[in-house]
Amino acid sequence: MGVSLMNEGLFFLCFVLVLSIGLMLVSMVLGQRVRRNRDKLVAFECGFDPMSSSRTPFSFRFFVLALLFLIFDVEVVMIIAFCYSLKTVFLSLSSMTVLYFFLFFFILLLGLVHEANEGSLDW
Amino acid sequence: MNFEGQQILWVQTLWGVLHLLISSVVVMLLMMISVAFFIVIERKGLGMVQLRQGPNKVSVKGILQAVADGVKLFKKEVSFPVCLSHFTFALGPVICFFCAYSLYLVFPNSFGSNRFELGVLFFLCISSFSVYGVFLVGWLCDSRYAFLGAMRAIAQSISYEVFLSTVLFTSFLFVGSYDVFQGRSNEFFTSVFSLGLLMLWFIAALAETNRAPFDFVEGESELVAGYMVEYGGGGFALLALAEYSNIMFMSMMTGVMFFNSGMSSFLFGDIIFSVWVVFISYLFVLVRGTMPRYRYDLLMDLCWKILLPLSLGMFVLGAVICC
Numbered sequence: 001m002g003v004s005l006m007n008e009g010l011f012f013l014c015f016v017l018v019l020s021i022g023l024m025l026v027s028m029v030l031g032q033r034v035r036r037n038r039d040k041l042v043a044f045e046c047g048f049d050p051m052s053s054s055r056t057p058f059s060f061r062f063f064v065l066a067l068l069f070l071i072f073d074v075e076v077v078m079i080i081a082f083c084y085s086l087k088t089v090f091l092s093l094s095s096m097t098v099l100y101f102f103l104f105f106f107i108l109l110l111g112l113v114h115e116a117n118e119g120s121l122d123w
Numbered sequence: 124m125n126f127e128g129q130q131i132l133w134v135q136t137l138w139g140v141l142h143l144l145i146s147s148v149v150v151m152l153l154m155m156i157s158v159a160f161f162i163v164i165e166r167k168g169l170g171m172v173q174l175r176q177g178p179n180k181v182s183v184k185g186i187l188q189a190v191a192d193g194v195k196l197f198k199k200e201v202s203f204p205v206c207l208s209h210f211t212f213a214l215g216p217v218i219c220f221f222c223a224y225s226l227y228l229v230f231p232n233s234f235g236s237n238r239f240e241l242g243v244l245f246f247l248c249i250s251s252f253s254v255y256g257v258f259l260v261g262w263l264c265d266s267r268y269a270f271l272g273a274m275r276a277i278a279q280s281i282s283y284e285v286f287l288s289t290v291l292f293t294s295f296l297f298v299g300s301y302d303v304f305q306g307r308s309n310e311f312f313t314s315v316f317s318l319g320l321l322m323l324w325f326i327a328a329l330a331e332t333n334r335a336p337f338d339f340v341e342g343e344s345e346l347v348a349g350y351m352v353e354y355g356g357g358g359f360a361l362l363a364l365a366e367y368s369n370i371m372f373m374s375m376m377t378g379v380m381f382f383n384s385g386m387s388s389f390l391f392g393d394i395i396f397s398v399w400v401v402f403i404s405y406l407f408v409l410v411r412g413t414m415p416r417y418r419y420d421l422l423m424d425l426c427w428k429i430l431l432p433l434s435l436g437m438f439v440l441g442a443v444i445c446c
Contacts, residue, residue: 008143008146009228009239011143011144011147012143012146012147012150012225012228013225013228015144015147015148015151016147016151016221016224016225017221017225019151019224020216020217020220020221020224020361021217023220023357023360023361024213024216024217024357024358024361026197026357027196027197027201027356027357027358027360027361028201028209028213028357030197030198030357031197031198031199031200031201031356031357032198032199032200033200034200034201034202034203035200040202041202041203041204041205042204042205043204043264043265043266043267043269043353044266044268044347044352044353050265050266050267053265055265058274062274062277062278065278065281065282065423066281068427069281069282069284069285072285072431073284073285075285076247076285076288076289076292079288079289079292079438080244080292082442083292083295083296083301084299084300084301101442102439105435105438105439108435109432109435112427112431112432112435115427116427116428121423121424121427121428122424123419123420123423123424
């Protein structure tokens with residue numbers, strides 16, 4: 001069948017995408033004509049004129065945070081497979097596998113403690 | 124293939140596409156209506172908490188307030204900042220809206236035309252991706268408030284995402300699959316363990332949707348309206364709809380994960396499920412009405428130093444209980 005090419009989930013996603021673009025376009029078409037005005041073109045800063053561009057260097061902590069997030073997201077990826085297999089094939093897994101699992105979590109917690117000690121988690 | 128065979132194939136294809144279209148339209152229509160009413164409920168609830176009436180002029184008791192607001196927002200003029208093109212300005216809200224509503228692909232109702240077997244993973248992927256929408260919205264329009272709001276929002280949601288996904292996996296450990304529907308029809312949870320898990324999950328849900336007491340994105344006195352400060356009219360409408368739809372989805376996941384007793388039956392289970400979703404969404408409103416705002420550095424400390432180790436411990440404990 002031709003439909004089998006078109007996955008149901010994919011169709012829904014495309015539909016939502018088209019809908020969101022459509023709503024944005026509708027708002028642009030239906031909206032009132034813009035009266036050009038200098039104050040409308042600059043960024044809003046509570047009634048003041050912006051002094052400089054907002055593209056300034058930013059706090060380094062956010063960058064460190066993003067790096068930490070990457071590390072721990074990998075951990076989440078490891079959990080995915082474990083969580084899936086626990087109910088179904090856990091009995092057939094050897095006790096060594098369980099041991100490795102706990103070792104993994106131990107190392108992970110150790111890493112967290114190290115980062116907290118180091119001060120990269122202090123805000 | 125002869126002519127008649129081709130004709131039959133065409134009819135089948137058309138019929139299939141029609142089927143898909145109708146199911147998508149129905150899902151989206153119902154979700155958008157429910158989000159609109161959720162906005163009304165929130166304003167009413169906040170009014171009641173503060174001993175005032177909330178919106179009560181539009182139609183009967185202000186029920187259609189959200190619809191009227193929507194119409195008004197779409198009629199407003201769309202003013203663009205000078206520094207960027209119309210396309211990039213419109214891109215951010217579109218991505219936010221798309222991320223928020225594509226989540227309803229995994230909505231676990233018994234009448235659904237499709238069933239997503241890895242729905243939980245899809246949920247995690249999309250909620251990670253929605254950070255890009257926030258980033259585009261806040262960073263592209265050259266405004267300081269929007270930039271700070273977006274930075275806060277991103278840092279908050281990526282910090283709490285690790286915690287949230289660990290709690291989520293702990294709960295789905297007992298289901299043994301990533302199918303949200305199976306999570307709904309799996310009745311297991313009424314222990315002390317699940318109560319603790321529920322508390323962790325609710326904190327994660329509040330932080331992930333940037334709700335009070337963790338609403339640093341738009342701390343009114345500090346950042347005006349957070350990352351969406353430059354948007355008015357249709358863009359703002361899309362962003363607001365996305366925000367409230369995320370809250371609805373989070374309360375839906377809460378219902379599926381923790382209050383799923385009696386939800387496995389066909390029609391009756393659906394009704395119980397909807398009642399739970401409404402109740403938990405209202406809980407979000409009550410929390411906003413009662414809790415004072417937290418502090419940003421404390422929020423980060425809470426996530427990385429307390430909640431994340433706790434949730435990892437919970438996961439190990441859950442694995443031990445489960446096997």
